[in-house]
Amino acid sequence: MLSALDRRRTVAPPGYSRWLIPPAALAIHLCIGQVYATSVYKNSLIAHFDASQTAIGVIFSIAIVMLGLSAAVAGTWVERNGPRKAMFVSACFWSVGFLVGAVGIATGQLWLLYLGYGLLGGIGLGIGYISPVSTLIKWFPDRPGLATGLAIMGFGGGAMVASPLSRQLLTLYDRGYDPDAAGSTASGSALVWLFVTLGVGYFLVMMFGVANVRVPAADWRPAGFDPARATAKPMVTTASVSAANAVRTPQFWLLWVVLFCNVTAGIGILEQASPMIQDFFREGGGSAVSVAAAGGFVGLLSLFNMGGRFAWSTASDLIGRKRVYVLYLGVGMVMYVLLASVGRVATGLFVLLACVIVSFYGGGFATMPAYLRDLFGTYQVGAIHGRVLTAWSAAGVAGPLIVNGFLDAKGEPGTLTAAGYRPALLTMVGVLAVGFVANLLVRPVPERFHEPTAVGSGEVEGGLAR
Amino acid sequence: MRDGSSGQVGRLWVSWLLVGALLGYGVVETVLTAARLFTG
Numbered sequence: 417m418l419s420a421l422d423r424r425r426t427v428a429p430p431g432y433s434r435w436l437i438p439p440a441a442l443a444i445h446l447c448i449g450q451v452y453a454t455s456v457y458k459n460s461l462i463a464h465f466d467a468s469q470t471a472i473g474v475i476f477s478i479a480i481v482m483l484g485l486s487a488a489v490a491g492t493w494v495e496r497n498g499p500r501k502a503m504f505v506s507a508c509f510w511s512v513g514f515l516v517g518a519v520g521i522a523t524g525q526l527w528l529l530y531l532g533y534g535l536l537g538g539i540g541l542g543i544g545y546i547s548p549v550s551t552l553i554k555w556f557p558d559r560p561g562l563a564t565g566l567a568i569m570g571f572g573g574g575a576m577v578a579s580p581l582s583r584q585l586l587t588l589y590d591r592g593y594d595p596d597a598a599g600s601t602a603s604g605s606a607l608v609w610l611f612v613t614l615g616v617g618y619f620l621v622m623m624f625g626v627a628n629v630r631v632p633a634a635d636w637r638p639a640g641f642d643p644a645r646a647t648a649k650p651m652v653t654t655a656s657v658s659a660a661n662a663v664r665t666p667q668f669w670l671l672w673v674v675l676f677c678n679v680t681a682g683i684g685i686l687e688q689a690s691p692m693i694q695d696f697f698r699e700g701g702g703s704a705v706s707v708a709a710a711g712g713f714v715g716l717l718s719l720f721n722m723g724g725r726f727a728w729s730t731a732s733d734l735i736g737r738k739r740v741y742v743l744y745l746g747v748g749m750v751m752y753v754l755l756a757s758v759g760r761v762a763t764g765l766f767v768l769l770a771c772v773i774v775s776f777y778g779g780g781f782a783t784m785p786a787y788l789r790d791l792f793g794t795y796q797v798g799a800i801h802g803r804v805l806t807a808w809s810a811a812g813v814a815g816p817l818i819v820n821g822f823l824d825a826k827g828e829p830g831t832l833t834a835a836g837y838r839p840a841l842l843t844m845v846g847v848l849a850v851g852f853v854a855n856l857l858v859r860p861v862p863e864r865f866h867e868p869t870a871v872g873s874g875e876v877e878g879g880l881a882r
Numbered sequence: 883m884r885d886g887s888s889g890q891v892g893r894l895w896v897s898w899l900l901v902g903a904l905l906g907y908g909v910v911e912t913v914l915t916a917a918r919l920f921t922g
Contacts, residue, residue: 435894573905579908580907624900709918712917712918713916719913
């Protein structure tokens with residue numbers, strides 16, 4: 417049955433609009449972006465299982481680690497089988513993850529949440545994240561940054577959808593639950609129904625993406641697009657590099673370092689956003705920034721995280737990938753120095769600096785597929801992107817470790833002052849500097865890593881030609 | 883964009899409306915939350 421989803425059966429007929437592909441990709445990313453909204457029901461899970469913060473937090477960690485691993489391992493499979501089958505498999509894993517998790521909550525078996533949401537859901541995350549990337553790049557050879565920025569913006573938007581939706585669903589399923597009241601937790605049955613609703617709802621939305629996604633014919637070009645002009649830029653190749661060869665190039669590892677540094681630095685802000693703004697403006701015993709205002713700050717960061725993904729990635733089509741990373745990492749360093757030195761002068765200044773930093777964090781994610789396309793070609797860019805995403809998993813561990821390590825030495829977040837954050841922030845300047853140098857060292861991939869010309873064409877890749 | 887069929891135009895509208903509605907819902911809810919930064 418799965419053969420109906422094969423790449424060769426999803427080649428677009430003549431006249432198929434390429435503008436149907438971004439919403440198909442968004443349908444996937446808006447769903448899997450839910451992973452960053454798990455904090456909404458975390459306390460309810462802790463109360464239901466009578467478990468520790470760590471025991472429940474592990475569910476999220478397993479999912480993120482599985483995201484990186486499955487994206488890396490399944491990348492070549494995704495390239496070979498095409499976006500429709502990959503999206504379908506992703507939807508199945510993601511939804512079954514929720515349903516198995518629901519069974520775990522209903523029966524009080526925490527390990528089923530680890531297995532369901534963490535392991536199975538995490539596989540769905542990884543495959544879903546990379547599934548539309550190479551297809552978008554092939555449909556938008558003239559604007560790859562815009563195309564991948566749109567999709568990866570959806571991942572940021574997914575959390576913005578899931579957070580209020582989960583709160584409203586929990587309130588619907590448990591009338592006694594008040595998400596605005598400190599200490600209020602939803603009942604186990606409300607959590608079960610939340611997981612079932614999300615599992616079924618996300619499956620349906622993702623099927624919409626499955627139905628609409630198509631791969632372009634091998635000889636398809638957008639009207640007025642001249643490949644020779646696009647590849648005349650020094651950092652854009654016409655060659656094809658396989659995923660197996662890509663990992664043998666210094667360029668791959670330099671970009672791995674670039675992504676790792678950019679994500680690590682961004683997490684430095686995102687992880688501690690709420691207590692950080694309160695601590696920065698602490699006077700005497702209390703803070704000039706209320707808990708509600710700090711929550712608003714977190715919301716604002718989400719908007720800039722999402723907006724940065726689209727805006728900066730689109731801008732990279734105009735100014736070039738290498739230059740835009742110079743901006744993310746170089747200006748990012750300046751922003752971090754300013755945050756550490758003058759961030760506490762005014763709340764508005766603090767918010768502005770943090771928003772710019774977080775927009776660079778989002779931009780770094782969204783621009784990476786286009787950077788990879790420029791260097792390695794479109795041949796197996798999805799698989800290469802999957803391998804690079806292991807940097808995200810590594811940064812997800814390293815970023816909080818660095819920040820928490822420094823903060824633990826100074827006291828407890830929520831009781832610190834601006835000075836307590838300074839060492840952590842200045843360390844992030846160093847992290848960004850490493851990424852900045854790595855980006856400057858990126859050069860075109862040497863010819864010895866290129867595939868023979870015929871291999872890079874659609875016919876050999878996966879039966880693109882009709 | 884080469885588009886001869888009205889079916890495809892409808893599909894385009896439905897596609898963008900669906901993801902636009904989802905994204906719009908998230909953005910509006912988040913803007914309301916973010917507003918607390920200035921009012922809270």
